Amino acid sequence: MHSEHEIIKNLVSRYVSDNATNDDVYVEGKNMYKIDGFQLSYEFNFLESYDIGWRSVIGVISDILSKGGSPKFFLASLGLNKNRLKEIENILKGISDAINYYKGSYVGGDTNSSDNNGWIDIVGIGEAVCYKSVDNIKRGDKVIITSPIGYNSIIFISYVNNWKISIPLKYKLKYKHPIVNPHLQDIFSQNCDNIHYSLDISDGLIVSLYNLVERSKLGIEITKMPVSEEVLNIANNYKIRLLDLLKFSGEEYESIFVVDKDSYHKIINQMKLLGLNPVVFGEISDRQGVYFNGELIRKTGWDNFLGWF
Structure with a gap:
């Protein structure tokens, strides 16, 4: 299929x-x-x-x-x-x-x-305002996400397990009424020269990262998985693997910025002032693919014809 x-x-x-x-x-x-x-x-x-x-x-x-x-x-x-x-x-x-x-x-x-x-x-x-193609990405660029993720993963994993996992009200509200910070426009307008690429992760983190590396013919070395600590605590309680949190991610409307390695501190600080909770979680490399702790992560997530894969 x-x-x-x-x-x-x-x-x-x-x-x-x-x-x-x-x-x-x-x-x-x-x-x-x-x-x-x-x-x-x-x-x-x-x-x-x-x-x-x-x-x-x-x-x-x-x-x-x-x-x-x-x-x-x-x-x-x-x-x-x-x-x-x-x-x-x-x-x-x-x-x-x-x-x-x-x-x-x-x-x-x-x-x-x-x-x-x-x-x-x-x-x-x-x-x-500041659209950039993948041709602008450079080796050594830092990869930033606007805030930690994983809340929807708990909802989706509970759904496929007949709602056996208790879902905090906060997670349901984030799903019912998602908000993308409108001040992203200010980030772009004030830092356009140092932003080399950007995309949203509504398709899921790993699918989105693979879209980036396949278009750019480069790779991403993940240095820190940008999953919320409270989500990780729930995952530990229910013995949910990190890879399953990644597989069942999606529809979390955070943004990824690929930025100049010498300018990312300024962008991080500005994001924080505008109400975001940014995480520097990776770096662009020449080794095509998505890697974490030196190991290749296979493409996994949601597909409208296959379902979760």
């Missing part, structure tokens, strides 16, 4: 425009474009219709902000089963509130009927 990533690499790439870069966003001049979406079957019982609308926008916001953009305009396509039409206003309110939170404009879209669970697709258009 083909994976989502194989389809993008081997099929979609044949048909997109020659100047498309297979990056998380497309940039043309000062305009930045992004589309993202999901089936409405991807839900948990603690999610409300409003949360679904909010989360659908945050997925697009995260990519635009993480790629050095400023979000401006949004369109939404909704496909709903007729049995769910009573939910539409709350979904639209979630979409609208998320867009307004980032000072964007909700300018339209369309609605459709669906025989199945339905879907939401969001198109975002932003202004490119």
Whole structure:
């Protein structure tokens, strides 16, 4: 069976425009474009219709902000089963509130009927403030994540184990109502010369890092796994392996910055002043792949066709 990533690499790439870069966003001049979406079957019982609308926008916001953009305009396509039409206003309110939170404009879209669970697709258009391609990455660059991760891993691992793992309320709230720090725009505008690349990790940490190394033909040596200490404590209590925390990661809207090795202290300090909790967790190397403690970490995470792999 083909994976989502194989389809993008081997099929979609044949048909997109020659100047498309297979990056998380497309940039043309000062305009930045992004589309993202999901089936409405991807839900948990603690999610409300409003949360679904909010989360659908945050997925697009995260990519635009993480790629050095400023979000401006949004369109939404909704496909709903007729049995769910009573939910539409709350979904639209979630979409609208998320867009307004980032000072964007909700300018339209369309609605459709669906025989199945339905879907939401969001198109975002932003202004490119400091977009960098993978060609700018250099050996020795430091790799920073905006805050520790792992909260969603506990939720996903509990889900696949029939909810046998108790999930703290804080984790549920982070999942229901994720927020990407809007001050990322300030980080980019004030440090653009020293930022060599950036991306969000909503696909999961390891999948995202492999996207980086496969595009750049370089490697990453992870020096410290950026998983929250409180998540590690829960994992220890339930005997969850670190590799499983990485496998079941995803939809945590943090950003990775690849920055000049001589300037990362300044960027770290600025991130802290803006309310982030950054971690320097790796360094770019010539050895292609993702390594931790000298050992290659295989690509693992979520795939829309394969599931967790």
